[in-house]
Amino acid sequence: xxxxxxxxxxxxxxxxxxxxxxxxxxxxxxxxxxxxxxxxxxxxxxxxxxxxxxxxxxxxxxxxxxxxxxxxxxxxxxxxxxxxxxxxxxxxxxxxxxxxxxxxxxxxxxxxxxxxxxxxxxxxxxxxxxxxxxxxxxxxxxxxxxxxxxxxxxxxxxxxxxxxxxxxxxxxxxxxxxxxxxxxxxxxxxxxxxxxxxxxxxxxxxxxxxxxxxxxxxxxxxxxxxxxxxxxxxxxxxxxxxxxxxxxxxxxxxxxxxxxxxxxxxxxxxxxxxxxxxxxxxxxxxxxxxxxxxxxxxxxxxxxxxxxxxxxxxxxxxxxxxxxxxxxxxxxxxxxxxxxxxxxxxxxxxxxxxxxxxxxxxxxxxxxxxxxxxxxxxxxxxxxxxxxxxxxxxxxxxxxxx
Amino acid sequence: xxxxxxxxxxxxxxxxxxxxxxxxxxxxxxxxxxxxxxxxxxxxxxxxxxxxxxxxxxxxxxxxxxxxxxxxxxxxxxxxxxxxxxxxxxxxxxxxxxxxxxxxxxxxxxxxxxxxxxxxxxxxxxxxxxxxxxxxxxxxxxxxxxxxxxxxxxxxxxxxxxxxxxxxxxxxxxxxxxxxxxxxxxxxxxxxxxxxxxxxxxxxxxxxxxxxxxxxxxxxxxxxxxxxxxxxxxxxxxxxxxxxxxxxxxxxxxxxxxxxxxxxxxxxxxxxxxxxxxxxxxxxxxxxxxxxxxxxxxxxxxxxxxxxxxxxxxxxxxxxxxxxxxxxxxxxxxxxxxxxxxxxxxxxxxxxxxxxxxxxxxxxxxxxxxxxxxxxxxxxxxxxxxxxxxxxxxxxxxxxxxxxxxxxxxxxxxxxxxxxxxxxxxxxxxxxxxxxxxxxxxxxxxxxxxxxxxxxxxxxxxxxxxxxxxxxxxxxxx
Numbered sequence: 067x068x069x070x071x072x073x074x075x076x077x078x079x080x081x082x083x084x085x086x087x088x089x090x091x092x093x094x095x096x097x098x099x100x101x102x103x104x105x106x107x108x109x110x111x112x113x114x115x116x117x118x119x120x121x122x123x124x125x126x127x128x129x130x131x132x133x134x135x136x137x138x139x140x141x142x143x144x145x146x147x148x149x150x151x152x153x154x155x156x157x158x159x160x161x162x163x164x165x166x167x168x169x170x171x172x173x174x175x176x177x178x179x180x181x182x183x184x185x186x187x188x189x190x191x192x193x194x195x196x197x198x199x200x201x202x203x204x205x206x207x208x209x210x211x212x213x214x215x216x217x218x219x220x221x222x223x224x225x226x227x228x229x230x231x232x233x234x235x236x237x238x239x240x241x242x243x244x245x246x247x248x249x250x251x252x253x254x255x256x257x258x259x260x261x262x263x264x265x266x267x268x269x270x271x272x273x274x275x276x277x278x279x280x281x282x283x284x285x286x287x288x289x290x291x292x293x294x295x296x297x298x299x300x301x302x303x304x305x306x307x308x309x310x311x312x313x314x315x316x317x318x319x320x321x322x323x324x325x326x327x328x329x330x331x332x333x334x335x336x337x338x339x340x341x342x343x344x345x346x347x348x349x350x351x352x353x354x355x356x357x358x359x360x361x362x363x364x365x366x367x368x369x370x371x372x373x374x375x376x377x378x379x380x381x382x383x384x385x386x387x388x389x390x391x392x393x394x395x396x397x398x399x400x401x402x403x404x405x406x407x408x409x410x411x412x413x414x415x416x417x418x419x420x421x422x423x424x425x426x427x428x429x430x431x432x433x434x435x436x437x438x439x440x441x442x443x444x445x446x447x448x449x450x451x452x453x454x455x456x457x458x459x460x461x462x463x464x465x466x467x468x
Numbered sequence: 469x470x471x472x473x474x475x476x477x478x479x480x481x482x483x484x485x486x487x488x489x490x491x492x493x494x495x496x497x498x499x500x501x502x503x504x505x506x507x508x509x510x511x512x513x514x515x516x517x518x519x520x521x522x523x524x525x526x527x528x529x530x531x532x533x534x535x536x537x538x539x540x541x542x543x544x545x546x547x548x549x550x551x552x553x554x555x556x557x558x559x560x561x562x563x564x565x566x567x568x569x570x571x572x573x574x575x576x577x578x579x580x581x582x583x584x585x586x587x588x589x590x591x592x593x594x595x596x597x598x599x600x601x602x603x604x605x606x607x608x609x610x611x612x613x614x615x616x617x618x619x620x621x622x623x624x625x626x627x628x629x630x631x632x633x634x635x636x637x638x639x640x641x642x643x644x645x646x647x648x649x650x651x652x653x654x655x656x657x658x659x660x661x662x663x664x665x666x667x668x669x670x671x672x673x674x675x676x677x678x679x680x681x682x683x684x685x686x687x688x689x690x691x692x693x694x695x696x697x698x699x700x701x702x703x704x705x706x707x708x709x710x711x712x713x714x715x716x717x718x719x720x721x722x723x724x725x726x727x728x729x730x731x732x733x734x735x736x737x738x739x740x741x742x743x744x745x746x747x748x749x750x751x752x753x754x755x756x757x758x759x760x761x762x763x764x765x766x767x768x769x770x771x772x773x774x775x776x777x778x779x780x781x782x783x784x785x786x787x788x789x790x791x792x793x794x795x796x797x798x799x800x801x802x803x804x805x806x807x808x809x810x811x812x813x814x815x816x817x818x819x820x821x822x823x824x825x826x827x828x829x830x831x832x833x834x835x836x837x838x839x840x841x842x843x844x845x846x847x848x849x850x851x852x853x854x855x856x857x858x859x860x861x862x863x864x865x866x867x868x869x870x871x872x873x874x875x876x877x878x879x880x881x882x883x884x885x886x887x888x889x890x891x892x893x894x895x896x897x898x899x900x901x902x903x904x905x906x907x908x909x910x911x912x913x914x915x916x917x918x919x920x921x922x923x924x925x926x927x928x929x930x931x932x933x934x935x936x937x938x939x940x941x942x943x944x945x946x
Contacts, residue, residue, distance in 0.1 A: 070543060073811075073814055073815050073817065073821070074815040074818045075810065075818070075821040076546065076547050076549060076737070077818060077819060077889040077890065078890065078892040079892055083892060083893045084825070087825055087896075089831055091832050095719075096822075097821075099719075099821075099825060099842070100686075100717050100824065100844065101686045101688070101844070102714075106690060106723045107717065108591070108717055108718050108719050108722060109735070112585070112589055112813050112816070114588070114715070114808060115813070116811055116814050117809055117812065118810075120628065120904070122806050122809045123551055123555065124787070124810065126555045126578065126802065127555070127558065130555075130560040130561050130574040130578065130802075131574060132574035132577060133560050133563050133571065133574035134570075134571040134572075134573075138564040140564040145565070146564075150516070152520060154557065156519075156523040156524070156527070157523075159523075159524070159527040160532045160533065160534040160535075161503065161528065161532045161534075161535065161639065163532065163545075163548070163741060164532035164533035164534060164740065164744055165530050165531060165532045165544055165740065165741075166538070166545060166738050166740050166742070166743070166869075167743040170861075170864065171923065171926045172861065172921040172923045172925065173530070173531045173869070174531065174742075175529040175530065175849070175922045176525070176527050176529035176530035177526070177530045177742040177743075177773070179482070179485070180526055181525070182485075182937075183485060183512075184669075185938050186530050186940060190509065190511055191509075195941075196938065197937075197938070200743075202600040202601065202604065202745075202792060203791055205794075206600075206604075206792065206795030210848070213643070220625070232481065233793065234746055235790050235792070235793035236793055238762070239790045239793060241789060242689075242788065242790065242872050244793065246564050246642075246644045248645070264906065271548070275476045288500065290504060292503075294900050316506075316507065318505060319500045319503065319504055319505060319506050324504075329693070330522055340563065340564045340565070340688060341562050342562075342794065342798035343796075344745065344797045345694045346797050354886070363638075364937065365936055365938055366941075367927055367928065367931035367936075368930075368944055369924040369926045369927075370924035370925045370927075371478060372921070373481050373924075374480060374481040374942075375482065377926050377931050379937070380930065380932050380935060384635075385635040385636050385664070386634075386635040387635065389639060390638035390639055391642070392642075394639065394643070395603045395607055395636050395639035395642070396604075397635075397747075398601035398743065398746040398748075399488045399744040400600075400742040401741055401744050401745075402745060405908070415626045460797050
């Protein structure tokens with residue numbers, strides 16, 4: 067390797083070509099084309115030796131081999147899932163991997179459709195109306211949620227409530243985003259790995275604009291009080307954001323049915339290995355916040371031949387048009403990670419029979435969480451804003467039947 | 469050159485949605501109480517061969533860098549070397565983010581080495597790799613500026629941004645809580661020192677600048693600009709979107725910039741992935757290093773030989789905290805490190821030289837007027853009486869990806885063109901032929917374009933008027 071050019075192996079110019087091109091632009095040398103004042107020219111060297119491909123491969127492989135080979139049980143949102151080979155082979159097709167954001171939709175139908183399908187799957191998993199086609203990771207998605215809450219708030223609230231046990235990175239990112247819009251972040255206590263609902267109710271006395279809860283929580287517990295948290299948020303004119311992941315969402319009650327206004331999380335678990343925390347920020351919300359959504363949205367439209375076609379839409383929310391009044395600064399996102407989702411089969415759901423043996427929730431004495439245990443208190447949602455979970459289920463059923 | 473993009477069509481649509489082919493509803497069962505569990509889940513469940521065909525068809529209805537010329541201004545659509553993909557896919561690269569630093573010495577070594585490369589390339593003293601994209605880098609940079617001024621007991625609520633800057637500059641400053649002061653460009657397309665003087669004040673936290681700017685012009689008065697900003701007590705921020713113009717020729721740090729971000733998915737050839745993931749590392753001068761995000765990587769001891777150093781994570785003293793949940797887009801960083809190592813000094817310098825040569829050669833061949841020069845790695849032509857957006861659609865029919873259009877607004881009907889170093893004379897000639905063919909075409913032809921792409925012209929206005937953002941939304945209409 068190396069070949070034609072003493073410089074970049076990815077610049078294909080032969081010396082003859084370079085000479086002809088320089089001649090065409092009337093320059094003696096490439097250096098003549100740079101309009102850089104002498105005083106700021108760089109005459110030094112970086113001291114980075116060029117290496118051939120094989121040498122770089124060996125070097126990087128040797129460096130990475132210094133990572134200890136361990137079986138990882140660290141979890142907390144990042145799991146050693148097997149990623150089927152088909153994911154790599156299909157996502158690595160250059161038409162996907164090397165393409166740009168779909169600002170010319172006529173030539174980018176394939177990626178747009180894949181993103182539209184990703185959005186749709188999140189709609190099914192969350193029960194919410196809309197999902198965007200990715201943010202960076204769960205932490206920045208939570209941060210974006212705080213800025214959205216500040217924009218749509220119906221009260222003078224300035225507090226965001228998060229669980230006492232929360233990943234530091236998530237809380238840290240949230241604090242930066244919240245600070246930019248004048249919000250402060252406080253935590254509510256947890257009991258036995260899940261929300262202490264009485265303590266949360268007390269904390270709501272402050273002027274709160276956003277309550278965040280997770281299921282599973284960072285301790286791996288299924289949060290049982292989501293519906294109650296939804297009602298508390300509603301009573302205080304605060305938004306309720308649920309953090310979860312797509313695999314858990316395939317089993318637990320639809321977030322929309324427990325009153326969640328926004329669902330965030332890391333969807334990288336669908337097709338990316340535990341890549342030192344590289345993520346896929348999931349973001350789904352209600353239709354009423356459509357024009358407040360951060361990041362890109364793919365919509366269905368028609369082309370001139372009358373066929374269904376896809377395009378980025380509602381771009382007036384975005385930074386390249388709305389600039390400092392945009393809903394977010396995000397431009398480059400995690401589109402290709404969204405493409406990598408392992409979408410054959412259902413992520414976590416199993417047919418009703420046979421049941422999974424021997425699995426039960428953590429932190430609960432046997433029996434309490436048992437299917438045949440005493441029914442938990444059902445919380446009704448205020449009629450004006452959110453139908454109760456059962457009504458939503460009925461509506462879903464009607465939709466399926468209809 | 470001509471090109472007919474693949475078009476898989478069925479009745480009133482192109483490739484049917486996965487949901488239309490494979491949706492299956494399953495009842496959900498898990499050992500959970502009923503009220504914690506959903507009833508059912510309805511998702512596509514294709515077999516692997518069905519899935520493979522679906523995605524292969526979709527890929528054929530998408531255009532990538534290897535499909536043909538991709539001179540999208542400001543985006544630096546380079547060829548993405550294959551071997552870097554292999555390295556990022558190594559099992560040893562995939563480690564859990566909560567691991568003890570002692571067990572991820574390889575990952576930290578790659579990060580340490582990339583940070584050192586980037587610091588040298590930008591003339592900076594310290595680098596964070598955490599920001600997951602260019603805009604996230606900008607956000608990190610302005611947070612650093614904010615923290616720095618606060619540490620000095622100063623409240624500086626404004627960031628100055630030229631009117632020709634990337635939209636992200638404005639949005640990132642606003643996200644960090646700053647007021648944005650827009651700086652009008654001078655007649656020569658560059659920063660006007662008088663206008664800058666009027667914009668700067670004791671409220672100025674920073675000036676964000678792209679150099680060469682979005683017209684491809686080098687800010688010749690950069691030293692004066694730096695002095696003015698520093699005299700006003702502000703910091704100078706470098707937007708690295710156009711760094712591919714300067715590799716080995718000039719460094720932001722030497723020009724007086726205090727903070728910069730690098731777009732590794734532009735300059736360092738990591739794939740754009742249809743919109744991401746990218747990475748936006750941030751470099752700073754020594755005085756600002758204590759404000760970098762947490763954690764930072766550092767080498768703790770020099771062993772006997774190469775590769776014997778160990779690395780640790782630490783929290784900078786006045787850190788702004790976190791801008792990503794973990795360490796950013798790690799797999800992208802692996803690719804960037806490998807690319808820089810492959811090219812070295814000579815290759816990096818040559819990449820910029822050829823990128824600038826290609827832009828100049830292409831500009832020389834086309835009929836459209838180019839109002840501002842001398843440009844570097846990109847130029848902005850004017851479509852004149854033609855609608856730049858229509859020109860772009862018609863260029864698709866000529867088998868090339870069009871330039872960025874209608875921006876920057878300082879040029880009427882702008883065609884912002886950046887061929888990068890990866891095109892040769894022959895493909896540049898084909899690109900020029902496409903420009904010239906379209907320049908000679910009438911309005912009717914332009915309005916009927918594109919004809920040869922998968923989809924014909926798509927009505928984006930009606931898509932926004934009645935948003936249908938999921939297959940569920942489509943189903944509800946029926």
